Each structure stands twice: as structure tokens, then as C-alpha cells.
Amino acid sequence: MKNLVPAAVLIIVAIGLAVILLRPRVARAEMLKAGDAAPDFSTDAVFGDQTMPVHLTDYRGRKVVLYFYPRDNTPGCTKEACAFRDGYAKLQSWGIALFGCSVDSADAHRAFAKKYGLPFPLLLDPDKKIARAYGAENGIPILGLDRRITYVIGEDGRILKVYPQVDPGTHATEIIHDVGADKPHPVAAPAPAASPAPAPHAVRHAPSSSDDSE
Numbered sequence: 560m561k562n563l564v565p566a567a568v569l570i571i572v573a574i575g576l577a578v579i580l581l582r583p584r585v586a587r588a589e590m591l592k593a594g595d596a597a598p599d600f601s602t603d604a605v606f607g608d609q610t611m612p613v614h615l616t617d618y619r620g621r622k623v624v625l626y627f628y629p630r631d632n633t634p635g636c637t638k639e640a641c642a643f644r645d646g647y648a649k650l651q652s653w654g655i656a657l658f659g660c661s662v663d664s665a666d667a668h669r670a671f672a673k674k675y676g677l678p679f680p681l682l683l684d685p686d687k688k689i690a691r692a693y694g695a696e697n698g699i700p701i702l703g704l705d706r707r708i709t710y711v712i713g714e715d716g717r718i719l720k721v722y723p724q725v726d727p728g729t730h731a732t733e734i735i736h737d738v739g740a741d742k743p744h745p746v747a748a749p750a751p752a753a754s755p756a757p758a759p760h761a762v763r764h765a766p767s768s769s770d771d772s773e
Contacts (some may be wrong), residue, residue: 566752598692604680631671642731
């Protein structure tokens with residue numbers, strides 16, 4: 560009986576440690592709401608085989624779709640990225656910028672983009688500053704991965720819409736519809752044709768004196 564007490568204590572301690580270590584951790588920042596100012600960020604992004612600097616302020620005057628996802632090359636994230644790839648031309652035609660963001664390295668982003676032909680930039684967020692600012696950090700606590708969440712940022716730099724629940728297979732279609740990119744882009748009306756110049760008025764000459772009847 561005496562030997563059972565220490566064993567029971569050890570089991571209780573082990574369970575307590577497991578609960579502490581594995582308990583869900585919440586993101587350090589709450590999700591933003593529609594109307595909030597979108598936190599600015601400056602980072603590098605993988606775009607095809609290249610790395611390019613991205614500053615959110617450079618996109619003022621354009622809509623921006625910023626989507627966070629857990630990890631490159633996982634089934635759900637691949638499905639979501641490929642759906643955005645397939646609808647990207649519609650966003651482009653309306654001048655809407657699209658960025659994906661996760662905890663992955665530049666090499667992982669590069670391989671992911673190349674494998675699936677992703678035509679939009681994937682942001683690098685090694686210190687999770689962007690994810691923290693947008694409330695996407697620790698979406699999967701045990702693995703330390705970002706949550707799957709999307710923001711649409713308006714031309715004025717404020718959040719237009721938040722998508723906290725995302726279906727990877729249909730989300731791109733949902734975004735394209737909500738921002739109006741599924742409609743034909745309006746064609747600029749042709750400039751009105753110049754009005755034809757008025758015909759010159761016939762000049763009526765006064766009769767010459769030789770025409771006067773005498």
C-alpha cells in the first residue's frame with residue numbers, strides 16, 4: 560500500500576504537467592474587426608522564384624486580401640492556395656492585391672509556390688509579428704501554427720471584412736464574390752465623338768451696282 564502512494568503522486572504530477580504543457584494557448588492579439596485600421600507591416604515575400612519586399616502602405620488605394628494559413632503543403636492549405644490561384648486573374652482584373660501568410664520559411668514558400676504554380680506573393684513572418692498583429696498567432700497551439708483566417712482591407716487601409724471560419728475548398732470563391740471580382744470589369748466608355756463642325760453659312764453678297772435696275 561505504501562508503494563502505491565508515491566506512484567499515485569507521480570501519476571498526478573505527470574498529468575498536471577501534461578495539462579500545463581498541452582493546454583491551448585490563445586493568440587496574443589484579438590482578431591481585428593471591420594472598421595479597425597489594418598496594422599501596417601513590412602516584410603519580404605516569396606513571389607515565384609524571387610523574394611520581394613512588401614510594405615502594406617504601398618497598397619493604399621487598392622483593396623488587399625490577406626489570408627493566414629497554418630502550413631505549406633498540407634492538404635487544406637494546398638486546397639485553399641490552389642483555389643486562390645485559379646481565381647487570381649479575377650482579383651487582378653479589379654486591381655485587388657492578394658497575399659498568403661504562414662510561419663513557413665522562404666525555402667518552404669518557394670517550393671510550395673513552384674509546385675502548385677501560385678501566382679501571388681507568400682509573406683514571410685518568421686517572428687510572427689504579422690500574425691500577432693492580426694490575431695492569427697497560435698491558431699494550432701500544440702504546433703505553434705497560424706490560424707486560418709482572412710482579412711479584406713479597404714482602399715483607405717481599414718478592415719472591410721473578417722473571415723474567422725474558412726472552408727479551404729470554397730473560400731476563394733467566397734472572397735471573389737464578396738469583393739465583386741466575379742463581375743465583368745467595367746469597360747471605360749469611349750470618349751464622345753467630336754461634334755461635326757457646323758457648315759459655313761452661305762455668304763449673301765449685296766447686289767453690285769451693275770445689277771441695279773436703272
